[in-house]
Amino acid sequence: MQLLNADEEVKHLPGWTSGGDFITKVFRFDDFAQAFGFMSEIAIIAEAMNHHPEWYNVYNRVDVTLTTHDAGGVTEKDIELARRMEQIVARKG
16 A cells, blocks of 8 residues: 555645644534434445544544554545545535
8 A cells, every 4th residue: 555645635635634644633513413423424434445443432523533554654545534524524514
């Protein structure tokens, strides 16, 4: 897997920031049910991709960190999963 420049990649992902070898974002929802619903949708996508996020949920907040551990940084898998997250949030308004 080819490593990508995380600083460059987050320029195309609204609200995402780079930590060098990872990208991260905090998603906020109206309530816990919406946050959990988002996580459930992403869990299905992530499992199909065989690429799983590091995330943390409290009430209406979901903190997400993406990195490809076996590559040692950010790869296209991380960017694709971030894009899918953005698509789901946009679709739900």
